[in-house]
């Protein structure tokens with residue numbers, strides 16, 4: 001039946017061009033119960049292969065839910081707060097990062113919000129290319145080489161930091177540029193590291209330097225609550241949706257995402273940013289997921305029917321953050337395309353759908369006050385960069 005099908009299919013392909021290549025579905029039936037067998041085998045084989053591929057890509061718990069692997073490099077001793085004037089010949093830290101990655105995006109946003117110059121922290125953007133990389137997805141682009149170890153890919157860097165390293169070579173990864181020791185490969189740690197740097201970014205008329213504070217002490221418990229909520233329901237919630245291998249695990253994750261989006265939408269109806277009229281770390285945690293949501297997560301991760309463009313507060317907030325300081329922190333088409341190109345089990349065709357118009361440059365209608373950051377006094381005497389009067 002199979003060979004006959006092939007022959008018929010090839011013939012059909014050659015002559016009509018409008019039929020399936022093997023012609024199996026056209027030929028089956030008619031007394032021989034081939035179709036149930038075909039469908040059952042196709043379903044069983046593709047499901048088994050698919051499950052294997054997803055579990056390799058995204059480790060699974062026993063219920064078919066995504067279990068994110070732990071991060072091996074966490075060295076809090078390497079990020080005691082430091083004052084850095086940016087005049088040293090090489091940066092204090094290098095952060096290996098990748099444009100599509102939402103966890104890396106947090107670090108780029110924190111650096112941009114705090115105006116940390118790249119003479120202090122150098123973000124090296126790696127290419128997302130698992131065919132070029134020897135493990136994981138990250139390889140150095142020719143025009144953006146590895147500044148510390150001269151490696152070809154991120155695995156090479158992990159191997160330099162810990163010879164014979166076994167595990168996921170994930171971005172972001174922060175490395176102390178002087179000691180060449182890891183700071184952390186966990187984005188929460190790296191956000192805290194970026195917030196701890198004292199670079200004297202703003203100077204007032206009296207000559208006092210100021211820093212953007214992303215975690216004001218009086219907001220810390222609220223910030224921790226929001227961090228947990230956003231991680232569960234959105235940052236990792238969208239991944240739990242996309243990497244589920246059972247209907248039950250998916251349903252739970254999709255419900256968490258929907259509830260968290262509703263909560264965010266309601267919260268942003270009360271104030272310009274998540275915790276009031278100033279940007280905090282909570283906004284920086286939310287933005288990378290929201291900006292990728294309509295183009296990638298809602299579709300490839302099957303997050304559900306909600307769209308950011310239909311949430312007026314959240315989409316206004318997204319435009320506000322984008323226009324205020326986030327514009328240069330992401331290449332959106334590249335980030336979105338990466339999900340469709342490289343999450344092969346979720347999109348075997350590699351076809352990239354047409355992107356929604358996020359209208360990011362349109363008026364956000366969320367407020368006109370340009371003093372959108374909390375500030376703290378800096379210890380840096382002379383501003384490391386062009387003074388900005390506050």
Ligand SMILES: N[C@@H](CCC(=O)N[C@@H](CS)C(=O)NCC(=O)O)C(=O)O
Nearest residue numbers: 101103136168169170171185186187
């Ligand atoms: N826990 C890490 C997660 C980072 C992460 O998952 N990075 C992904 C890119 S979005 C990665 O590098 N994956 C490569 C791999 O798993 O091999 C963090 O928050 O920093």
